[in-house]
Amino acid sequence: MASGDDDKSYWNATAEPTRFPQLKGDMEVDVAIIGGGIVGITTARLLKEMGKTVAVIEARRVGREVTGKSTAKMTSQHSIIYQTLERKFGEDRARLYGEAQERAIREMQRLATHYEVSADIEAMPAFCYTRDEKHVAEIEKEVEVTQRLGLPASLVRGDIGLPYDVLAAIRFDAQAQFHPTRYVAGLAETLPGDGSHVFENSRAVDWEPTRVVTDTGTVSAAIVVMATHLPLGQVGGYYAMAYPKAEPVIVAPIGRAPPGMYINAEQPSHSIRTHRGPDGKIYAIAAGQSFKPGHTDEERQNFADLERWLASFDAGPIAYRWVNEDYTSMDSAPFIGWSSSTRDGYLVATGFDAWGISNGTAAAMILADLATGKDGHPWLDVFDSTRIKPVAGGGEFVKENASVAAHLVAGYLSSKPKDYDALEPGQAAIMKIDGDNVAAFKDETGTVHAVSAVCSHMGCLVGWNETDRTWDCPCHGSRFELSGRVIHGPATRPLGSKITG
Template sequence: MASGDDDNSYWNATAAPTRFPQLAGEVHVDVAIIGGGIVGITTARLLKDMGKTVAVVEARRVGREVTGKSTAKMTSQHAIIYQTLERKFGEDRARLYAEAQEAAIREMSRLAAAHGVSADIEEMPAFCYTRDEKHVAEIEKEVEVARRLGLPATLVRGDIGLPYEVLAAVRFDGQAQFHPTRYVAGLAETLPGNGSHVFENSRAVDWEPTRVVTDTGTVTAGVVVMATHLPLGQVGGYYAMAYPKAEPVIVAPIRHVPPGMYINAEQPSHSIRAHRAPDGTTYAIAAGQSFKPGHTDEERQNFADLEHWLENFDAGPAAYRWVNEDYTPMDSAPFIGWSSSAKDGYLVATGFDAWGISNGTAAAMILADLATGKDGHAWLDIFDATRVKPMAGGGEFVKENLSVAAHLVGGYLASKPKSFEALAPGQAAVMKIDGDNVAAFKDETGTVHAVSAVCTHMGCLVGWNETDRTWDCPCHGSRFELSGRVIHGPATRPLGSKITG
C-alpha cells in the first residue's frame, strides 16, 4: 500500500476520479473555501444557490480525505449524546443540536435530488444498543431525552437484526446511509462556471481573512471559510479545544447483512452498516474503538478486536482497511461559526466527534448564512465557535494538554530500533539520529524513507500509522506521507527530509 494513498478507502476506490484544475494565478470571488470535503463543498453549493461566487481550494482531491473515509451514516443518532448535551447545555440547546442533525439529513437528500447526484442514498433505521446490563438505564434515558427533544426515537428490547442478543436499544427512524465520495464529488461537479471554481492539488500555505495563497496562485474574497477538519495553523486555538482521535475501519464481505445502521453504547465501540457493490457483493463498513493517532500498539489491538467482532456477521477477509480521524470537542458540541467574536476572522467548523456527515452538513448551512451576512442563526446557541465553557470540558482539557506536553518534549520515543540498519523491512520507528528526532520506515525493498519526526504544526513528535503507512501527529492530528508531504493539517508544511536510500 502506498503511503497516503486514499484509494485504500472502499468509497474512494468505488468512485470515479475527480479532475479539477490546480489553482493558477489570481482569482477573485465572493467566498473562498479551504477544504473540499462535505463541509466545504456543501457550503459552496449553498452559497452558489444564493447567487454568490465561490472558489474551493482543496489540497489533494475532492471528497477523498476524511469524508471519503467515513462510515457514511446520515443520522441524528450519535450513540449516547443527547443526555450529555442536555446536562451540559440545557434542554433548549440540546434540542437545537437535534434539530440541526435532522435538518441536515433532509438537506442532503434535497441537494442530491436537486442536482442529480447519484450517491446510493438509502433510508435505514439507526440503532444504539447495549449487551451490558450496566448500560440499559443509559439507553432508556437516551430514548426519553431524545423523544422529548423531538427526535424519532423508540426503545427496543430483543431482536434488532443483529446476529446476537441485545438487552436494549434506541432506534431512530427516518435515517439513511449513502456513498460519501460520490455525493461530495457529484456536488462539486455542479460548482464550476459563472465565476465559481473548484481547485484540486492546491494546498493553502498562507491565508488572511480575505485571501488564500497556494504555491501556484491566490484567491481573494470577501470571506474565507476554513473547512479543513481542524482550522489551519493556530487559527482560533481549536487545537487546544478539540482533540484528535483515530478509528480503525474495515470493509469486508458479509453473509449476515444487518437491516440497519448500528453502534453499541459500551466499550470497545463497534459500528456497522452495509453497502451493496455493483457486482452484487454486500460489504460491511465497520469501525472500531478509537485510539490516539500515531499509537501503533493501540492501532494493532483495535484492528484485531474489530476483525474478531466481524466474525459475528460471517465476514470474509478484509477487502479494505484504513484509519480515519476526527476531533472530540472539549464540551461535546462542535465549534461552528466565526473564529473571532469580532467577526474579522475566518468561518470555521470543527470537532464533529466522528459524526461529521450530519454535523458537517449542518455546519455548511450555518456557514453559508454567516458568509452572506446573516446573523443570529438559531443553531449557534449551541455551536458558536467562540463559546467558552471551561467547566464543561476542563478535566479533559487538562488531560489532553498534558499528553501534548509529553509529545512536545520527546516523551514518546517508544520504538525499539535505534538505527536505520536495525530496522527490518516493513518496520518503522522514531529514533534519535545525530541528536535529531527522525521518523524512519524501511520498505520491503530495503529502502529507508526518513524524515524529521517533529510535526511542523507545533513541534510534537509524530507516530507511525501502520495501516496507512503515514506519520500521524498524536497532539493535533496532522498526517504526513512517507515523503513528509502533508496529507491533512492543521500543519501546512512538510516534514523535512533526512535520508532516502
C-alpha cells in the same frame, strides 16, 4: 475507479476520479473556501444557490480525505449524546443540536435529488444498543430525553437484526446511509461556471481573512471559510480546544447483513452499516474503538478487536482497511461560525466527534448564512465557535493531553532501533540521529524513508500509522506521507527530509 492511495478507502476506490484543475494565477470571488470535503463543498453549493461566486481550494482531491474515509451514516443518532448535551447545555440547546442533525439529513436528500447526484442514499434506521446490563439505564434515559426533544426515537428490547442478543436499544427512524465520495464529488461537479471554481492539488500555504495563497495562485475574497477538519495553523486556537482521535475502519463482504445502522453504547465501540458494492456483494463498513493518532500498539489492538467482532456477521476476507480521524471538542459540541468574536477572522467548523456527515452539513448551512450576512442563526446557541469557555469539558481535555505527553516521553525514545541499519523491513521508528528526532521507515525492498519527527505545526513528535503508512501527530492530528508531505493539517508545511534511498 480510483487508484493509488485512494484504494485504501472503499468509498474512494468505488468512485470515479475527480478532475478539477489546479489553481493557477490570481482571481477574485465572493467567498473562498479552503477544503473540499462535505463542509466545504456543501457550503459552496449553498452559497452559489444564494447568488454568490465561490472558489473551493482543495489541497489533494475533492471528497477523498476525511469525508471519503468515514462510515457515512446520515443520522441524528450519535450514540449516547443527548443526555450529555442536556446536562451541559440545557434542554433547549440539546433540542437545537437534534434539530440541526435532522435538518441536515433532509438537506442532503434535497441536494442529491435536485442536482441529480448518484450517491446511493438508502433509508435505514439507526440503533444504539447495549449488551451490558450496566448500560441499560443509560439507553432508557437516552430514549426519554430524545423523545422529549422531538426526535424519532423509540426503545427496543430483544431482536434488532444483529447476529447476537442485545438487552436494550434506542432506534431512530427516517435515517439513511449513502456513498460519501460520490455525493461530495457529484455536488462539486455542479459548482464550476458563472464565476465559481473548484481547484484540486492546490494546498493553501498562506492565508488572510480576505485572501488564500497557494504555490501556484491566489484567491481574493470578501470572506474566507476554513473547512479543513481543524482550522489551519493556529487560527482560533481550536487545536487547544479539540483533541484528535483515530478510528480503525475495515470493509469486508458479509453473509449476515443487518437491516440498519448500528453502534453500541459500551466499550470497545463497534459500528456497522452495509453497502452493495459494484460486484453485487453486500459489504460491511465497520469502525472500532478510537485511539490516539500515531499510537501503533492501540491501533493494532483495536483493529484486531474489530476483526474478531465482525466475524459474527459471517464476514469474508477483508477487502479494505484504513484509519480515519476526527476531533472531539472539550464540551461535546462542534465549533461552528466565526473564528473571532469580532467577526474579522475566518468562518470555521470543527470538532464533529466522528459524526461529521450530519454535523458537517449543518455546519455548511450555518456558514452559508453567516457568509451572506445573516447573523443570529438559532443553532449557534449550541455550536457557537466563539464560546470562550466550553462547558464542562476542561478536565477531560487536560487528561487527554496529559496522556499524549506521557506517550511521547515514555514511548518513542526508549527500546527502539538506534539507527537505520537496525530497522527491519516493514518497520518504523522514531530515533535520534545526529541529535535530531527522526521518523524512519524501512520498506520491503530495504529502502529507508526518513523525515523529521517534529510536526511542522507546533513541534510535537509524530507517531506511526501502521495501517496507512503515514506519520500522524498525536497532539493536533496533522497527517503526513512517508515523504513528509502533508496529507491534512492543521499543519501546512511538510516534515523535513532526512535521507533518500
